Amino acid sequence: MNWDQIEGRWKEFKGNAQSKWGELTGDELDEVEGDREALEGKIQQKYGKSKEEAKKEVDDFIDSL
Numbered sequence: 001m002n003w004d005q006i007e008g009r010w011k012e013f014k015g016n017a018q019s020k021w022g023e024l025t026g027d028e029l030d031e032v033e034g035d036r037e038a039l040e041g042k043i044q045q046k047y048g049k050s051k052e053e054a055k056k057e058v059d060d061f062i063d064s065l
Contacts, residue, residue, distance in 0.1 A: 001065045003036050010034030013065065020061055023047065 006013050014029045017039070023046045032038045040054040049057070 001062060003062060006062065006065070007034035007036070016065065017061065020057075020064075021046070 010033060017029055018024060018026065021043060024042055028042050032042060036058060040058055043049055043054040043057060044051060
């Protein structure tokens with residue numbers, strides 16, 4: 001699966017994202033609207049991760065779907 005597929009079906013994958021990153025609220029995930037960079041930014045902000053760490057987590061998330 002690639003990010004374009006996830007972006008197009010974000011409402012379906014939002015629950016998966018909330019399971020992985022439980023500190024992100026539904027409202028925050030609604031704000032992301034499938035935008036990968038926005039998701040990475042929210043992960044950085046909530047979890048205090050570097051840009052590279054957030055990117056890796058999103059890559060791992062995609063691989064797990």
